[in-house]
Amino acid sequence: MFSPRTVVLRSPSLRTKNRVGVLRAHLCEDDDPLFLSAKEAASLRFMEARQPEPLFVDEYAGCWVAPNPQIKQKSHHYCVATKFLDDKLIKQVNHINGVKQVVLLTDGMDTRPYRLRWPMSTTIFDISPDNVFRRAARDLQGSGAKIPRGNFFCHVPLESPNIPLEICNRGFRGDQPSIWVMQGLPIKTLVDFEDVLFIVSSLAMKGSYFLGELPSWLAEAEIKSRSSTGTMKWMDKIFMSNGFRVETIILEEFAKTLGKELTLEPYKNTPFVAEQLRFSDYEMEIWRKEFERIENEGDEEGFEEL
Template identity: 30%
Template sequence: MTTSGSTSDSPSAPTSESLRPVSRTALSVALVRAYESSRPDPLFDDPYAAAFATAAELPLPAAGPRSGLAKALVAHGVLRTRFYDDRLLAAGADQVVLLAAGLDTRAHRLDWPAGTRVFELDLGPVLAFKEQVLDALGAVPRARRTVLPADLLEPHWPARLVDAGFDPARPSAWLAEGLLVYLAPEEAAALLTAVAALAAPGSRLLLEQGRDVTATPHDPSLAHVTDLWRGGLGPGTRDWLDGHGWATELTTLDRLARRHARPLPGPSTAAFIEAVRRPAD
């Protein structure tokens, strides 16, 4: 575990090729953020996203997506990023946990209130790759940052998080961005159960409302992402949370698109959940 510095899991320099397939999807998300940040009217600015693509020897996006599915996923990713940025800053918690943080740079690019501590959890190789890039840029976090290599499918990560300084007795904010769709239903339920055990009353959890991934159109150019989807809790995500000690609010992608004057490329049933941990009965 390291704080506000770099992390390294091996003496050799990490590369994107050492990442698992699921971890490599973080590069696709970084490309979306790089594309949005290059627009004249971006909904957010990620000054580090392009550097991840360059380090991975991926071409930077010079134009918008072409296929219908690609356009939908980019619009979803852009609006999702802005929504989570806004809600994390509004959560009022000085403990923020980014689950499967990937190449997330919110600790560096958001204007956090003084005293905020951001915990980033993910597999060691992806965090090591991120640290190499950020260190080369001289990036300085705007919050007290703790980078914690951890496998969220293993049972020991909650104890490691507490050992790293997380206080389960105080309210916290949690982000599971684009995570549950890569998990089987039982894995998603186990992960959310572990989060609930660490989340004090008043804590907030941000994640996507699941959907039926079997209905996703096939696009060979995106198979490296969509073939990994396992669905998580699917359309029952919100109901599961409501039945396990959370009070949820749903924000549809359509609503966000109207709010930010970003027309969607087509109809969408996508939505985002903000859940507040209820006091124990």
């Protein structure tokens, strides 16, 4: 029997936002759907890495894969999406001067912190179901996985009562650029995704990027349609309402640029790249304090003249 735990998400600064969101996560056991879903994704990465010309190498995904899995000749949509997100993430991180912050919104078995070539002084935050993450971390440690030297890694449980406060307490800075990647994070309802957007919008500095995959059924349920045009319009609206300019990615076209054929299974996620157009709550707080300082100095000068 699963025991759902409600997670209340609040912005670190209630001066600019006062809405409280809710995400739901399950305590994880071996038969928990969250754990099994994460293992399935790891299995797809493992099989892709065994291709003659793999899209990426994930030497750690085998920690959770049964012996001798059936290797398919074509690439799964999930693996092509993973390749796209990997490339986009590393490209954006390498363009950041100074503090480099990456926030991974994951299923708990994301191996990016270990397998990607991070530039020096990259701080990586992982937000994921705690039980899945801890089980995966033990397996990864047993396989010899290590965070590249010169980088910092921190896990923030999805079940934390206040995720924005928790991640800020761990060193996240809203006045520095950040890259957010969402792949595998349990999203059950539209409210869940709106809460994610709320968190990223509150914490990410203007000009930061949010990459990821959105469950297609969210858009289909809202617009009562499966048309790609309708989905893009809906995504434009929901992202822009939270301060993001978004671009959807067509995996079939990206796969062609890689010379890859996709498997025939239908894929239920829509990859996206979004840019933060608003100031973070932290930036707004800095501006507020600066404005107050200027006002106070003006009042003092006026008083002296009198």
